[in-house]
Each structure stands twice: as structure tokens, then as C-alpha cells.
Amino acid sequence: MTDPFCGLLIEKLPNLRRYALSLCRSGDQADDLVQSTVERALKARSSFDPASKIEAWLFRILRNAWIDIIRKNKVRGHELEYDDAPEIADSVCHQGDARLMVSSVMAAVERLPEGQREVLLLVSVEGLSYAEVAEILDVPMGTIMSRLCRARRALATKIGLSSE
Amino acid sequence: MDQTEMTDELIMAYADGELTADQAARVEEALKTDQSAQRKLAMFRETADQLKAATAPPIPDDLARRIDALIGDKDDEPAPAEADNVVPFRRFGRSGFVPTAIAACLALAIGLGTGYSLNLPDQAGEGSPFGVAALADPGIEGALASTPSGESSVLSSGATLNLIASFMDEAGVLCREFDYEGANGHSVVSVACRDGGQWQPKIAIAASGDAANHYAPASSLDALEAWLKSSGLGDPLGAEDELQHLAVR
Numbered sequence: 001m002t003d004p005f006c007g008l009l010i011e012k013l014p015n016l017r018r019y020a021l022s023l024c025r026s027g028d029q030a031d032d033l034v035q036s037t038v039e040r041a042l043k044a045r046s047s048f049d050p051a052s053k054i055e056a057w058l059f060r061i062l063r064n065a066w067i068d069i070i071r072k073n074k075v076r077g078h079e080l081e082y083d084d085a086p087e088i089a090d091s092v093c094h095q096g097d098a099r100l101m102v103s104s105v106m107a108a109v110e111r112l113p114e115g116q117r118e119v120l121l122l123v124s125v126e127g128l129s130y131a132e133v134a135e136i137l138d139v140p141m142g143t144i145m146s147r148l149c150r151a152r153r154a155l156a157t158k159i160g161l162s163s164e
Numbered sequence: 165m166d167q168t169e170m171t172d173e174l175i176m177a178y179a180d181g182e183l184t185a186d187q188a189a190r191v192e193e194a195l196k197t198d199q200s201a202q203r204k205l206a207m208f209r210e211t212a213d214q215l216k217a218a219t220a221p222p223i224p225d226d227l228a229r230r231i232d233a234l235i236g237d238k239d240d241e242p243a244p245a246e247a248d249n250v251v252p253f254r255r256f257g258r259s260g261f262v263p264t265a266i267a268a269c270l271a272l273a274i275g276l277g278t279g280y281s282l283n284l285p286d287q288a289g290e291g292s293p294f295g296v297a298a299l300a301d302p303g304i305e306g307a308l309a310s311t312p313s314g315e316s317s318v319l320s321s322g323a324t325l326n327l328i329a330s331f332m333d334e335a336g337v338l339c340r341e342f343d344y345e346g347a348n349g350h351s352v353v354s355v356a357c358r359d360g361g362q363w364q365p366k367i368a369i370a371a372s373g374d375a376a377n378h379y380a381p382a383s384s385l386d387a388l389e390a391w392l393k394s395s396g397l398g399d400p401l402g403a404e405d406e407l408q409h410l411a412v413r
Contacts, residue, residue, distance in 0.1 A: 009231075009235065010231070010235075014220035015220055017223060017227070042235065105214045127216070145177065149172050149176050152176060153172070155211050159211075161207050
């Protein structure tokens with residue numbers, strides 16, 4: 001008999017890893033982040049409401065785990081705030097293995113600044129609502145919409161769609 | 165609704181189905197006469213369609229094994245098929261990965277060496293740290309001597325012994341890696357080697373003491389991993405080899 005909660009967890013692993021890759025510095029770090037998310041999810045499973053969307057809950061856990069890592073690295077004093085330096089972050093973080101580069105559109109997503117990339121992934125790729133993403137990222141809905149809008153315009157330019 | 169209200173955000177929200185019926189109707193009305201807004205709508209729809217079609221990259225084998233180890237205790241699905249000549253044992257982070265999460269559940273790691281026997285509960289003492297006391301369970305010896313790797317044995321104390329793997333040390337002594345789950349929820353991962361008629365623990369790692377989640381997190385087993393690498397035990401025995409060695413008294 002399969003535990004339905006674990007079944008859902010396993011089903012969402014590729015989505016978790018994709019989100020982790022969009023946040024992270026390397027494939028290895030993304031994998032650690034996914035593992036840490038699963039550990040936390042197993043411990044906190046009693047707080048999951050089965051009537052709600054499990055990916056929204058899991059993404060929030062993953063993001064909190066990621067923030068913990070960033071905090072730790074900040075304390076160590078050799079990590080840049082990713083929002084402040086998207087270009088540097090891109091050159092450092094997105095080299096090497098295939099990860100998100102499964103299509104030209106996802107390759108274009110990878111070149112977006114972090115804040116835009118994250119919202120775009122959660123809404124347009126993962127199919128979450130603006131409100132769900134606002135809750136995951138803990139920012140106002142207006143911020144979600146303006147980031148998403150900028151991301152979509154930039155993406156359209158990168159993949160050769162005209163918006164005007 | 166006049167032109168000035170047709171912001172990009174509003175058009176995007178319409179394309180994404182985020183508007184109420186009222187709002188959507190007003191946008192549709194404005195779209196009829198606003199060609200710039202129509203082009204924007206097409207762009208927002210096209211970007212959404214392309215992104216929706218993106219598939220997530222597959223999970224790497226190593227990560228899949230790590231996740232299996234985490235939820236294995238909670239799921240009765242059969243373990244993934246292993247190569248025929250290797251005993252199916254539970255693998256925890258065997259790739260030498262460096263965890264980003266600090267091993268919060270790692271309570272202690274002890275190189276026990278010699279002089280402590282598994283079957284002498286008096287020496288272990290009632291007040292011992294749980295990791296050591298757990299290994300004093302008198303039922304462990306019989307299970308170590310007979311249970312194949314990949315199987316579990318329920319001891320008379322109510323504890324469960326999960327046999328993970330068997331190894332031969334350089335002197336030809338049989339060693340077994342196992343996971344002891346006490347009836348109280350405490351979990352210890354250990355390697356013990358057969359010394360004459362007794363089993364001597366070589367290393368014991370106390371994993372989570374949380375009764376609800378008594379799996380051993382991969383991060384807490386790095387010490388075991390490091391020890392196994394330096395111990396000269398080499399690769400786990402195959403199923404047939406293991407059976408032969410278990411049969412030898």
C-alpha cells in the first residue's frame with residue numbers, strides 16, 4: 001500500500017527540482033535543496049491541508065529552505081544577494097550541466113533576472129495562481145503582477161515575439 | 165473602460181484567466197477597439213502557452229535514491245530493481261555529496277573499536293546514551309547472523325533490525341551494516357563485525373530520535389560513509405556470497 005502523501009511528494013519531485021534549479025547555484029545544490037524540502041515536508045506533513053494544492057505548500061517549504069541557505073551563506077560572508085546582481089549570479093550559477101535548458105524558451109527564462117524568473121516559473125510553468133505565488137513568496141499581489149509582466153515582455157523579446 | 169486603464173498587467177491577468185467575470189467582460193469590450201492591446205494579449209498568451217509546454221528535467225538517479233531513503237520507511241512500494249549480483253540494500257547518500265543542511269538529527273557518532281560487546285546489556289548500562297543502549301538489545305546477534313540484507317527482523321524487544329549490507333574486511337571477517345529501530349522510535353545505524361561467536365560494533369550513528377520520523381537523514385550518515393571508505397571493507401557482498409558467509413558459523 002502506498003502512502004498517498006508520499007505518492008504526491010514523489011509525483012511533484014520533478015517540479016520541486018525545477019524550482020530549485022531556478023533558484024540555485026548548481027545542480028548539486030538544487031538536489032540538496034530538494035532533499036531538504038522532502039525532509040521538511042515529511043516532518044511537517046500534519047500541517048498540510050489535503051484540500052489544498054500540494055505544490056504550493058511544497059514550493060513554500062522549498063523557498064524557506066533556500067532562504068535559510070542564503071542566510072547561512074551571508075553569515076559566511078561570501079555570497080551575493082541574487083536580486084542585486086542577476087548578471088553575476090547568472091554567470092556563476094548557470095554554467096555546466098543541462099538543468100533547465102531543455103528548450104530554447106526555458107533557456108531564455110534562465111537569462112531573466114532572478115526575481116522575474118521565479119514568478120514566471122511558478123505562474124506560467126507550474127500553473128499556480130497569482131495569489132498562490134504571492135503567498136509562497138510573501139510579497140503583495142501587485143509585485144507578483146509587475147514582475148510577471150516584465151518577465152513576459154522580456155521573454156517575448158528574447159524568443160522573437162513582438163509585444164507591440 | 166477607457167484606453168488608459170488597459171495596463172499591461174490587466175491584459176496579462178486577462179490572458180492568464182485571473183480576472184473576475186466582470187473585469188474580464190470590461191477588458192473584452194476594450195479589446196474590440198484597441199489593436200495595441202490585442203497584440204499584447206497575443207504576446208501574453210503565446211508566452212504562457214510556450215511555458216506551459218515546458219517539461220521538467222528528469223530526477224537524477226542519485227537524488228532519487230536519496231529521496232527513496234527518506235521516505236522508504238513510509239512507503240511499502242518495492243525497492244527499485246538492483247543489479248542481480250548485489251544484495252538490495254538501502255542506500256543513503258552514497259555518492260559522497262556534501263549536504264547543505266546541517267545534520268540536525270545527528271546525535272552522535274562513535275568509533276567503538278573493541279571491548280564492547282553487543283550481547284552484554286549489563287555493560288551497556290541502563291543509563292547509557294540511547295545510541296549505545298540500543299545496541300545492547302540481546303536480539304541483535306541472532307538477526308545479524310541469519311537475516312539476509314534487504315530484509316528486516318523484528319526482535320523480541322519490539323525493535324526492528326533492517327539489514328542493509330554485508331562486507332568482508334581485509335582479514336576475511338564478515339561485517340554487517342544495519343539500521344536498528346528501537347520500539348521507542350530511536351534509530352541507530354551501525355556496522356558490526358563477527359569476532360568469534362560475537363558481533364563487535366565498529367561504528368554506530370544515532371539518527372533521528374523523532375518517533376514519527378525515524379528515518380536516518382542522508383546528511384547524518386556522512387560519517388558512516390567516510391568510515392566505510394576508510395575501513396577497507398570495499399563493496400557490499402552479492403546475495404550468493406552473503407548467503408555462504410551467513411551459513412558459516
